[in-house]
Amino acid sequence: MVIMAISLAGWFVPMGYHAFGHVYLLAVIFLSLRVGRWPVLFAAVMSAVAWDYVFIPPRLSFSTLDLEDDAILGTYFVSALIAGQLTARIRAQEQAERRREQRASALLRLTRALTEARSFDEAVAASLRQIDELFGARTALLLADPRTGLQPHPAGTFSLHERERAVADWVGRHGREAGRGTGELATAEALHVPLSRAGAVLGVLVVALPAGESPGTPELRELLAAFAAQIALTAEREHLRAAAERQALLAESDRLHRTLLDSVSHELKTPLAVLRAAAENLGVEDAARRGALAGEIRTATARLERLVANLLDQTRLESGAVRPQLDWCDARDLVSVARRAVGDALAGRPVKVEIPPGLPLFRADARLMEQVFTNLLLNAALHTPPGTPVTLSAGVDEARSRIFVAVADRGPGVAPEMRAHLFEKFHRGPGARAGGVGLGLSIVHGLMRAQGGGIEADSPPGGGARFTVSLPLAAPDPIPHDHE
């Protein structure tokens, strides 16, 4: 094109034909800065031909008039060829240099992203985004799962249909790359690179390049392999971490089961033993003795009832069977119902209720809230000496966005190091008295969470333990006007 333009322009420009030889040469050198080796060669040939045909007398003929012109044409052709090839080589070198640099910095960015990521998922997402950006590609990462085989990671931008999936599975089995641009299964749309560590395939990186781009270039393949190696390293670390965590969990659940068995069997057997002994002795004549035995039976059944209720609640919470029915609640009302439910268990502990008038209603499940306050009151009864007061107070935060209800006692309080484990199941305070398995607070915690609320424990100045439950506030519909 350039050569044709020059030829056309030259037709109208009154200039000696030698000068045009230099213009052509310049054009070829400029071209070599832009295009590859073969197009430059082609341009050199074409320009020589064009020059001869258009400018060298006789014009519009391939023949020349004298030997001098032949020599000039010959040397032009050779110089155009050499100049063009030299510039093209320099350019190719420079391009290779730039690619190396790009690759190095891409790898650097990837490594940084991987080390900065706070979780494995974040690391995967970051590295896939890097590949997407760098190649303008869509990517997917499949991770090997011992039970379900290769599973796509949700951060992928390329969803695998059946054929690609089959290619990925092949790569997973053979540990060699396959797909477009490779020797294996080359009809696939994407390039599939295995993530291998120590002979094991941890996953498959799937890269779908844009339609025009050839995945065949060794640089690109090398770069992708380097990426795959980095991701494989991260995946391996994740595997090890997950395995360690599973081990720890297993040990923990083992410990929990032992604690559960120990404490539950103790808590079940004690009242059962009491019941049995009392029943066998009921035959005695003495009415006063019989009355005492009936009292023992009542106490034992109350204890059994509470334990069974707690175990059922905990099971329901864990299996997700607790579905709160949120409705408008009045803190004053809930507190009074809970006090009634606790009944004699608070024996001798005066209860002070400090609820300001005009406290707004809030959405919660009244039954669950009653249980929350009952458990907190029982907890206070369990951990404080008789005679110490229990205070129930309520309030809202400044923005009127949350309501708080607190149960405070004047007992020994909660040691700071205990607070972290306070709401864990089967966790019991040091020196806790008989009559519990450490479920009460864990249930309270679960019930509050199920209702979208929370619970916190602290020791206010002045001593004792304080449990504060909180729930979000919302304004109810207005109430129809009422008249006297």
Next chain:
Amino acid sequence: MKTPSGKAEILVVDDELQLRRLLRFTLEDAGYDVREADAGHRALVEVAHRRPDAVILDLGLPDMSGVEVLKRLREWTVLPVLILSVLDDEGSKIAGLDAGADDYLAKPFGGGELLARLRALLRRIQSAESVDRIRFGAIEVDLVARRVTKAGQPVKLTAREYALLRMLVVHRDKVLTHRQILSELWGPKAENQTHYLRVFMMRLRQKIEADPDDPRHLQTESGIGYRLVSEPS
């Protein structure tokens, strides 16, 4: 129907033999005559033939649900029914009360509690005819003059507050569900506006109760409704 001995007769409907035996023991000890039924159909037949004074009905029966038994009973009789349910089965409890049960007890329950509830139900039936003045604690409600006094002093109530109190008084010692109260006082469209009830109950307690923070008469049944306890224990 009073038996020849003049004792009130109670029908116990439960499929657990041991529970029936213990209930018989408790009730006979308290001076009632006891009939038993171990299934829903038996219960319906017993009620039709014996006309007991009250029914204690377990909600979990082998042949049909207790709620179904209740619905069929309510087609022709208003006799007091006390339902028994397992703890925390709020759904069937409310369904039972909405279907016309007068009260409920959650298993496990104490004998004393059962007898107190039963006495209250029988008392209400006996005095149901044309009582226009009802007293509980220091409160007197004159249903004809629409006047409420507390220790002889008149209590000023708004129209809705009075309507709420009146409904509770008329059905005293019976659990009224949120839905029952809301649809009677505000119409069927307001059945879910529980906050109306919370607010009015709060106001009513402030005017009626000695200690609104520890109400003795206007009691809340968590997640279910309210009850006016005429003679708190």
